[in-house]
Amino acid sequence: MCYIAILENYSLFCSGIKSVLEEAGECKIVYEAKTITDFMNKLKVEKPDVIIFDIIHCLDDGISTIKKIRRKTSKTPILLVLSTDYSDFFEEYISLGVNGFVFNDASREKLIKAIKAVKNGDDHFPPRVWQLLKKYLRTKKVVASYEDKRMLTNREITILKLFCKGYTYKEIGVKLNISPRTVETHKKNIQTKINARSTAEMIEFAYQNKLH
Template identity: 80%
Template sequence: MCYIAILENYSLFCSGIKSVLEDTGECDIVFESKTISDFLNKLKANKPDIIIIDIIHCLDEGISTIKKIRRKTSRTPILLVVSTDYSDFFEEYISLGVNGFVFNDSEAENLSHAIKSLKNGEDHFPPRVWQLLKRYLQTKKINATYEDKKILTNRELTILKLFCKGYTYKEIGAKLNISPRTVESHKKNIQTKISVRSTAEMVEFAYQNNLH
């Protein structure tokens, strides 16, 4: 038997979760709470095998809720009920020690499968989680990279744009009245600041960030 604790603000939604779990004949709901304070109080007297949190109805995307629970129990697996709207927080949820996600539009069998995975000591992150997380991380990387332009000096930005136009060291030096060696030095500084290794990557960075 797997003992479950549920944190859910809406009784109707909670009833749906309970119904699915109880129908398996393998789960027992040891307690349920609508508030984090009540949940933590009940957690003192009960030791569930798995904690289910409906993150959609929590304040601050559930971050503080997860932190408070993790302070009380660092090992009990946590399963979050999420929606795709929360994909920007998937990375943080995982870093806080969440062990699995179930989407609110999932079939009942997905919840049962998630419970079995966590009970067996495995994590449960459906393919859709990784797809959404990958998209978020790629966007995050591009945005972070875009901010790097702020650390380039005006001279470096000018040189970067000239490289994008296909000018050589010598031609850039002539245009800016500096030596090719100085151009090369500026290029190395640019590459270090934006974390690229080649001219091609440098030019690609410029086009991605509209600096050409």
């Protein structure tokens, strides 16, 4: 059983998520809140496995709210519900420690899959996220030089390419016959070598250096 906390100021939407999760029988809603203040107070008492935060019905882009949640809990996975209209913020959401995105038109199966992924310690970013992020990143400056690129091993480049395609730690591990923990180690090494602070910056490096 996965215990879920929902931050959502649009009651109808929240009811929809609740019914979907309860019908699936694999998740339990421990609490829901309409305001960040109420949510933070409840977070002091209940410790959910996953936090679902609806960005679409948020009064702003959600950046300040995510920062507040992360100051309180750095480990509880955050799953954002959003639309393609927020693609300019994808990089910042990821850099703030968001663990996954679910688009508002996703099926019940995709929502459940995303919840399971982040609960198990994987990131969940659909391929569409990287497609939209790629368009955004291509308008920015190159973040690393060719000399930096040559520092990566063949295995690291392979793993970097798979992250660009939206694969999770587990999926990359299966594909390369290595453990998810080994994949995580490779990712940390890649980020250290190219001086990337987040997954988004790592993906940006890949696209700017034609390693995707």
